[in-house]
Amino acid sequence: VVVGYVARTAYFDANNLGVATGLVEKLLFALLPMIGTWVGTVLAFYFTNDSFQTASNQTRLTLSDAREARLRQIPVREAMVPVSKIEAIEADEPDWQTVFFDTDVIDLVNKKVGRIPILAKGRSRVHGVVHDSIVKAYAWQNRMAPEGGTKTKTLKEFLEDPAVRDFFTHSLAFVGPEASLADVKRAMDAASTRGYPCRDVFVTEDGTPTGKPLGLITNIDLEKFSSYG
Numbered sequence: 001v002v003v004g005y006v007a008r009t010a011y012f013d014a015n016n017l018g019v020a021t022g023l024v025e026k027l028l029f030a031l032l033p034m035i036g037t038w039v040g041t042v043l044a045f046y047f048t049n050d051s052f053q054t055a056s057n058q059t060r061l062t063l064s065d066a067r068e069a070r071l072r073q074i075p076v077r078e079a080m081v082p083v084s085k086i087e088a089i090e091a092d093e094p095d096w097q098t099v100f101f102d103t104d105v106i107d108l109v110n111k112k113v114g115r116i117p118i119l120a121k122g123r124s125r126v127h128g129v130v131h132d133s134i135v136k137a138y139a140w141q142n143r144m145a146p147e148g149g150t151k152t153k154t155l156k157e158f159l160e161d162p163a164v165r166d167f168f169t170h171s172l173a174f175v176g177p178e179a180s181l182a183d184v185k186r187a188m189d190a191a192s193t194r195g196y197p198c199r200d201v202f203v204t205e206d207g208t209p210t211g212k213p214l215g216l217i218t219n220i221d222l223e224k225f226s227s228y229g
Contacts, residue, residue, distance in 0.1 A: 029070060067226045071181040074225050076203050079181055080215030088117040089155065093127065096156035102144060103151060105158065109135045110146075115200060115218065118159070118168075126213050128159075128168040129200045138164060171196040176207030177214055181225055184217050 087108055091099045108116050109132045116135070118127040138158060144150065159168055171194075173187035184201045191198035199219040204211030 068182055068185075071185055071222070071226055074181045076175060076179045076181065076184060076215070076217060077177060079184075079221055079225050080203050080217050081221075082215050083119075083123050083213045086117055086216055087111070087113045088119045088123070090119050090121050090123060091155065092121050095121075096159065097154045099155035100151045101138070101153040101155055101158040105130075105135055105155065106139060106144070106146075117200075117202075117216065118155075119213065124212055125210060126172065126174075126202050126204070129172055130159075130164065130168055131199070134164055134167060167196050170194045171198050171200070172209070173198050173201045174204050174207055174209050174211070175201055177203055177205065179203070179207070181217070181222060185222055188219065188222070 089099060089104055089108070105116060113132065115129055115131050117129045119125065120127065138161060139146065141163075142153060144152070158164060171191065173184075173191040175183050175187050179187075188198045188201055191201075201217045202213050203215045203217065204213050
C-alpha cells in the first residue's frame with residue numbers, strides 16, 4: 001500500500017515526494033523489530049537450543065545495525081539542547097569558592113534538574129557535569145538539609161571531594177557540530193570505558209573539551225531518537 005502511495009505521489013504530485021518517501025522510511029524502521037522478532041520465533045520453533053541461541057544473537061545484531069543506521073541519519077544539530085537553554089552553573093574555577101553547594105547546586109536539584117553542567121562564565125567552556133544522585137549522596141554524607149540554604153560547603157569543596165572529582169572529570173565526551181548521533185553513541189561508549197558511565201556528550205565548536213559548547217546530548221536523547229517509527 002505504501003509503495004503504491006509513493007508511486008502515485010511521484011506520478012501525480014512530485015512536490016510531496018519527500019513526505020511520501022519519509023513515510024516509507026518510518027514504516028521500515030517500525031516494521032524491522034517486528035520482523036526480527038517473528039523470524040526469531042520461527043527459528044526457535046524449528047531448531048535446537050543452540051541454533052536458537054545463534055538466531056537470537058543474529059536478531060539482536062540486526063536490530064543493533066538498524067539502530068545504528070537510524071542514528072547515522074540524525075545530525076547532532078537537530079538533536080542537541082542548545083547550551084543557552086541548559087540549566088547550569090556558570091563560574092570560572094577561581095570563583096568556585098564563592099559559589100555554595102548548599103544553595104546554588106542543591107537548588108537546581110530541588111527544581112528536578114537531573115544533571116548540572118559546570119560551565120565557565122559566558123558558557124565559553126565546559127568544566128564538567130554532576131548528576132543529582134551524586135549531589136544527594138554528598139549532601140547525605142555531610143548531613144545537609146535537603147532544602148539546602150545553609151552555605152556551609154562551597155562548590156570548590158564539593159568538586160574536590162574524591163567521590164565527586166573523578167566522575168566530574170572523566171564521565172564526559174565531546175563531538176563536533178558536524179557529527180551524527182551515531183558518533184555521539186560511539187563517543188559515549190568510548191568514554192564509559194574509563195570506568196565511569198558516560199551519559200552526557202557536549203557538542204563543541206571544534207569537538208574538543210576546550211572548545212566552546214554549542215549544545216548537550218544525553219543518553220535519554222539517544223534513546224528517544226533511536227526509537228523506531
